[in-house]
Amino acid sequence: MKSDQRSLMRLGLWVFVALMVVEILEYIVGVGLKRGAWPFLVILAVPGAGLIIYYFMHISQLWRREE
């Protein structure tokens, strides 16, 4: 495996770990708080979706000039 390929694979793994943390925290908040959980869930879910959009879907390609 080439070094840039390896570093990209590693980046993907870190994003996955961050997403796992988000999912588990969401679960703890959702199960633990009987009332008023939604603001915390929004705070967790939106950055979670943002991580996928930015790192996995490469949204920045849309405004990048060259490949």
Added chain:
Amino acid sequence: MALAKEIHGAYSRLHTNRLGLWLFFLSELFIFAALISSRFYLQGFYRPAELNQLLGLVISVILVLSSLTAYRAEIASAHGDQRRFRLNILFTISLGLIFLIGVVIEWREGFHFFPPSTGFGTLFFTMTGVHAFHVLTGIIALTILYFLGRSGRFTSGSYWGVEGVVKYWHFVDVAWVLIYPTLYLVS
């Protein structure tokens, strides 16, 4: 000069393809936004006590893991690593199928505790059903991708098909990341 024009043309085409795909995602996002808002409009923060939150977490983890394998497949394809590309596509398809099995288990419980004739049941089955349909179409696209990849269709310089399908798979994951707390966790 001719080569420069050719390269510029290919880049423009790729850029247009990407823009078109993102516009498609935007239009799809409206469907999911309408479903999520209808959940709050019709049922508020109500959630049945019988809803299996742990199974919801498990299938969420499976879908996020499938996003990682899809990402790895795209990176491998971009670097001409065909073996890793095919392997990761197979992992992604398998995880997608496991996710669908999880949804079926959820539905079996749902039919018992909150059938589609109830308010929450209507929302639950519509939201998970629409999402599961997207997962199913993603699996079909990934399967086609696998066979195309096996016949040597994609190279490190030409892999738009891989990029497009993998992006679609990630979009399905994004939709679930928003649906999961909306359905399973708010109270």
